[in-house]
Amino acid sequence: MSSVVFAWRCLVRQPGRAVLGILGIAAVGALLFDMLLLSRGLVVSLEDLLDRTGFDVRVMSTDGIPLGGPMIPDAVATATAIADLREVDVAVPLRLGRARTAVPGRRRQLPLTFVGAAPAAHPGWTGWHLVEGRDLHEVEAMAAGGVPPILINGALASWLGIAPGAGLALRGSCAVGRYWMPVLDFRVVGIAEFPLDGASRFTVAASLSDFARVCGEEDPDEADLVLVASRLDTGAAAAAEAIRGLYPQLYSFTTEELLDRFERVGFTYFRQIAVVLATITLCFGFLLTTTILTVAVNQRFVEIAALRALGFSRRRIATDLLWESGVLVGAGGLLALPLGAGLAAWLDAILRSMPGVPPNVHFFVFEPRALVLHVALLGATAVCSALYPVWLAACLPIAATLRDEVVS
Amino acid sequence: MRVSRDRAASRRLRVISPPALLVALALVAGSAAMAVGQGVPAAAPVDDDAPPILVSRQLLDAERLGVGDVVRLAADPSGQGARRFRVVGVYEPTPDPLRITTERFETRLHLGDLLALTADRADPLWNETVGTINVALADPADAGAFADDLRAKVPGLIVRPTAGEAENASTPFLVIERFHRAIASVTLIASTMFLLALMVMRAEERRETIGILRLIGVSRRRALLQVFAEGLLIAVAGALFGIVLATASQGVFNRFFQWRYDTALVFVRITPTVVWRSVALAVPLGIFSSLVASWALLRRDILALIRR
Numbered sequence: 001m002s003s004v005v006f007a008w009r010c011l012v013r014q015p016g017r018a019v020l021g022i023l024g025i026a027a028v029g030a031l032l033f034d035m036l037l038l039s040r041g042l043v044v045s046l047e048d049l050l051d052r053t054g055f056d057v058r059v060m061s062t063d064g065i066p067l068g069g070p071m072i073p074d075a076v077a078t079a080t081a082i083a084d085l086r087e088v089d090v091a092v093p094l095r096l097g098r099a100r101t102a103v104p105g106r107r108r109q110l111p112l113t114f115v116g117a118a119p120a121a122h123p124g125w126t127g128w129h130l131v132e133g134r135d136l137h138e139v140e141a142m143a144a145g146g147v148p149p150i151l152i153n154g155a156l157a158s159w160l161g162i163a164p165g166a167g168l169a170l171r172g173s174c175a176v177g178r179y180w181m182p183v184l185d186f187r188v189v190g191i192a193e194f195p196l197d198g199a200s201r202f203t204v205a206a207s208l209s210d211f212a213r214v215c216g217e218e219d220p221d222e223a224d225l226v227l228v229a230s231r232l233d234t235g236a237a238a239a240a241e242a243i244r245g246l247y248p249q250l251y252s253f254t255t256e257e258l259l260d261r262f263e264r265v266g267f268t269y270f271r272q273i274a275v276v277l278a279t280i281t282l283c284f285g286f287l288l289t290t291t292i293l294t295v296a297v298n299q300r301f302v303e304i305a306a307l308r309a310l311g312f313s314r315r316r317i318a319t320d321l322l323w324e325s326g327v328l329v330g331a332g333g334l335l336a337l338p339l340g341a342g343l344a345a346w347l348d349a350i351l352r353s354m355p356g357v358p359p360n361v362h363f364f365v366f367e368p369r370a371l372v373l374h375v376a377l378l379g380a381t382a383v384c385s386a387l388y389p390v391w392l393a394a395c396l397p398i399a400a401t402l403r404d405e406v407v408s
Numbered sequence: 409m410r411v412s413r414d415r416a417a418s419r420r421l422r423v424i425s426p427p428a429l430l431v432a433l434a435l436v437a438g439s440a441a442m443a444v445g446q447g448v449p450a451a452a453p454v455d456d457d458a459p460p461i462l463v464s465r466q467l468l469d470a471e472r473l474g475v476g477d478v479v480r481l482a483a484d485p486s487g488q489g490a491r492r493f494r495v496v497g498v499y500e501p502t503p504d505p506l507r508i509t510t511e512r513f514e515t516r517l518h519l520g521d522l523l524a525l526t527a528d529r530a531d532p533l534w535n536e537t538v539g540t541i542n543v544a545l546a547d548p549a550d551a552g553a554f555a556d557d558l559r560a561k562v563p564g565l566i567v568r569p570t571a572g573e574a575e576n577a578s579t580p581f582l583v584i585e586r587f588h589r590a591i592a593s594v595t596l597i598a599s600t601m602f603l604l605a606l607m608v609m610r611a612e613e614r615r616e617t618i619g620i621l622r623l624i625g626v627s628r629r630r631a632l633l634q635v636f637a638e639g640l641l642i643a644v645a646g647a648l649f650g651i652v653l654a655t656a657s658q659g660v661f662n663r664f665f666q667w668r669y670d671t672a673l674v675f676v677r678i679t680p681t682v683v684w685r686s687v688a689l690a691v692p693l694g695i696f697s698s699l700v701a702s703w704a705l706l707r708r709d710i711l712a713l714i715r716r
Contacts, residue, residue, distance in 0.1 A: 016704070017608055024601030031594050061485075070485065249486075269508070272668070277591065281598075288602045295609040347590055354583040 003316070007323035010296070018328070021292045025332020025378075026339055028285040032278055033340030033374050034347060034364060039274035041348075041365040043263050049360055050255045053127050053195045055092070056236040057228035058258060059243055063251045072250065075208065075223030076118050081246060082228060087239040089231045092127060093118050093223035095211045097174030099204065103160065109171065112156065113203040115194065116211025116223075127227055128205060133164030133190030136207060148210045150186035156202040157191050164188050170204070174215035184214050201359050228252075270363065282381055285329070289385035293325055297389040304393050305401035318390045322383065329382035333375070341366075459521045460496035464514040466670055468498045481515065483526040491525055493517070503673040505581060512670070600693055607639075607701035618705060619713030628706050635702040636695060643694020647687045654678050654686075 011018040059082065061072045072078055075093035082091040095116030100109035117127065117136070131154065139149045150168055157163065168186045186206065194203045212220035230239035236254040243252040253261070263271070297304070304317060344364035351363045458478050473479065475495055482490035493515075501512040517525070519538070527534035545554055551569035558567045611618075621631060658676040665675040705713070 014612075017605060017612070020601055020605035020608060024598055024605055027594065027598035027601055031591070031598065272665075280595075284598060284602065288605065292605060292609070295613070299613065343594060347587060350587050350590055351583060353586075354580050 003319045003323045004327070006320050007327050010300075010320070010324055011327060014296070017292060017296075021288065021328050022332045022335065024288045025285055025329055026335035028281045028288065029333045029336025029374070029378060030340035030343050032281040032285070032377065033336055033370070034344045035274040035278040035281065036370040036373050037340075037344050037364040037366060038347075039271050039278070040367065040370075041363045042270060042361065043259055044365040044367060045360075045362045046262060047255065047259055049195050049358070050258065053227065055090075055127065055227035055229045056255050057088075057230055057240050057243065057252055058255075059091075059226040059228060059247070059250050059252050060224070061250055071219075071222035071224065072226060073219070073222055075221050075226065077221075078247065078250075079118065079223070079226050082226060082243055085239070085242045085246065087231055087234040087242045088228055090229040092227045093208060094127065094225055094227055095208060095215075095222070096224050097172065097211065097215050099170045099172050099174070099214055101160075101168060101170055110156075110159070110202060111173075112170070113194075113201065114170070114172070114174065114211065114214065115203060115205040116208045117205060118208050128192040128194045130190050130192045133188070135190055135192075136205065139189045147185055147187040148206060148213075149189040150210070151190045151192045151205040152188055153194055153201075153203040154191055156204065157188075159202065162188060164190055168204070170214050172214035172216060174217075184210075186210070195360070278377075282377060285332075285378070285381050286385050289325055289329055289381065290388055292328065293321060293386060293389040294392065296324070297321065297392050301396060301401050302405045305396055305398045305405075308396070308398045309402065314394045317393050318386075321390050321393060322386045325382045325386035325389075326379075329378050329385070333378040336374075336378075337371075458492040458494040459518060461493040461521070462497045462499050462516040463495050464501045464512050465498055466501070466511060467513040467515065468495075470511070470513065481517075481525060489525075491521075493521070500672055503671055505673060508669050508671060508673065596689065596693075600697065603693065603697040604701065607697045608704070611635075611701040611705045615705060615713055618702075619710055622710045622713065631706055632699065632702065635698055635706075639695040639698025640691070642698065643691040644687075646694060647690035650690065651678070651683055651686060 059072070059078075061070045072093070079091040079093040082088055097114045097116070099112045099114040101112060103110050115127075128151065130151070133151075134149075136149055136151060147167070150170075152162075152168065160166075160168075162168070166188045168188050169183045170186060171183045186204075192205065194205070206214070208223070209220040211217070212222075228239060228243065230236045236256070240252040240254050240257070243250065307317065308314075348362055348364040351357070352359070352361070461479075461481075463473060463479075467473070471479075473495055475497060477495045478492050479495060480487070480490040480492055482488060499516065501514055520535070523535050523537070527537065531537065543554075545551060551571065555567040555569055559565060618631060622628075655678050658678050661676045662674055666672065
């Protein structure tokens with residue numbers, strides 16, 4: 001009989017204990033799996049979001065993250081100069097703020113994310129994807145005529161029940177203290193998908209000058225950041241370096257640098273929580289498996305001594321115990337995966353209810369490396385758990401144990 | 409203008425007139441608002457004309473400043489229009505969980521000095537303008553009525569009671585609390601499995617003893633009562649050990665995270681509520697596990713218990 005089958009039969013012989021052990025390992029393993037997903041979930045999610053915009057360098061006037069520092073002055077000229085660099089394909093100045101719009105039949109106004117961009121500077125590269133109607137740069141002339149154009153996202157279009165051609169009145173609430181901005185009328189020209197879009201997030205986009213009007217800004221030529229797409233043949237790092245050379249007072253970050261900074265500064269809390277809880281769950285799993293195996297060995301001293309007397313080697317006994325540990329932890333670990341996936345969805349929903357979290361950002365994100373790490377850590381736990389019981393079985397005095405059994 | 413932004417601060421600043429406010433809180437974060445110039449060594453000649461400022465402990469450490477040093481502050485990141493100030497003290501910024509990852513590089517200046525440093529001189533009211541005035545009411549319950557009254561008297565003024573702000577600010581922490589509760593419930597399930605497995609094994613080890621006790625006339629009820637008492641003792645001892653361990657380790661957790669984030673925030677606090685909640689969960693669970701594991705054994709036939 002092979003060691004695996006023998007280990008399986010040993011566990012099946014005590015079904016209650018084995019089931020409890022496997023369920024315990026499954027619960028612990030599910031938590032461990034979730035902590036592995038949490039440890040890098042935000043970074044992976046954010047990387048996905050940043051990549052989706054198509055821009056790989058961000059230029060700001062401060063190295064502070066998130067945004068909220070001083071503006072980039074002469075934004076359009078700065079973006080044009082950056083776009084003229086050999087390493088750069090496209091540069092788009094962007095403003096980010098908030099606005100509100102009245103909803104018929106509701107007392108409270110609907111809060112919106114308000115994006116300001118330079119529409120005519122780089123047609124087709126605006127940081128959003130048009131799904132219906134026309135883009136801002138296509139209807140620039142309309143702005144000169146009267147009612148300025150605006151893009152809205154699908155969620156807002158569904159919520160308000162409007163389509164391209166409809167009117168939309170906005171009141172800016174971009175900065176603290178500026179609560180009484182006048183209401184400005186816009187004409188919806190298109191529906192677009194924004195990188196930070198989601199089912200419950202409402203986003204609108206207008207030109208930089210219209211953004212300034214809505215927000216009551218004195219200077220319409222300022223930007224929070226300039227989005228830059230580097231040329232494929234030179235890469236983002238070279239583009240960022242070139243921009244630093246051109247504007248030493250500005251801060252350029254590639255997507256990798258930005259994520260690295262987020263990892264070091266912004267998201268450390270969840271990573272540390274994940275490390276602490278993963279360590280605790282591993283200790284828990286180790287204790288549980290060790291206890292079950294140790295008690296099993298204690299109860300089977302006579303059986304092990306008899307097997308040794310029949311010619312089973314120490315190595316064979318140790319292998320049997322290792323397999324027993326492996327089967328216990330393996331079955332629990334396998335069960336932990338679907339359990340962990342369900343638990344992750346629940347925990348993710350809790351954390352995403354935090355105000356200000358973009359709907360497309362997730363805290364628990366699956367990566368193959370998380371699965372590999374999960375298997376490796378549980379494997380190590382199985383081996384470590386078997387060490388003490390193996391030592392007990394290996395040091396067992398055969399003759400004395402058998403004699404004690406006969407005498408008793 | 410808000411009626412009151414920070415209750416603690418409001419209690420200190422009871423005067424409404426801007427020129428009468430003695431201290432302004434100037435929050436200088438990184439390069440965002442002000443540039444900090446070179447600290448003047450302690451041996452430098454004393455410059456009595458330099459207005460006094462307080463600096464945060466973090467800024468003092470980062471710039472290697474000392475009390476008595478003269479520094480230059482500017483509202484412009486380029487350092488243009490910098491003015492000299494003397495560091496007369498250091499303070500620990502009020503811990504703010506929402507700014508946990510932000511470096512607290514801050515200074516506190518007299519309001520007049522702050523206005524002189526940052527105001528637009530083209531504005532004829534530059535030295536009469538403040539962003540916010542905190543007001544502490546004699547009766548905080550009047551906040552709503554006071555806000556309505558003030559809004560009616562001075563149209564265009566933004567007057568907000570702080571109660572709503574506190575609720576909004578606490579929302580992320582309520583979510584974090586729910587997250588921690590969810591994690592705790594999963595941990596509880598795992599530990600219940602662990603406990604049940606342990607108790608089953610323990611009962612199994614005592615199978616023959618229980619069989620002999622039954623043989624000499626001890627009833628199931630009596631044996632179960634004994635198991636209950638044992639379970640109670642084990643559960644209470646385990647709960648107490650857990651509380652002692654948590655109390656002893658909370659300092660380690662707090663010190664680590666306070667060091668990591670350079671803050672005076674308290675991250676782990678074992679309160680009486682937490683203690684009672686833990687005991688209320690752990691003791692019944694321990695007793696339940698003990699009883700379930702033993703009942704599976706006790707209901708067996710006596711001969712089966714003594715392997716005959």
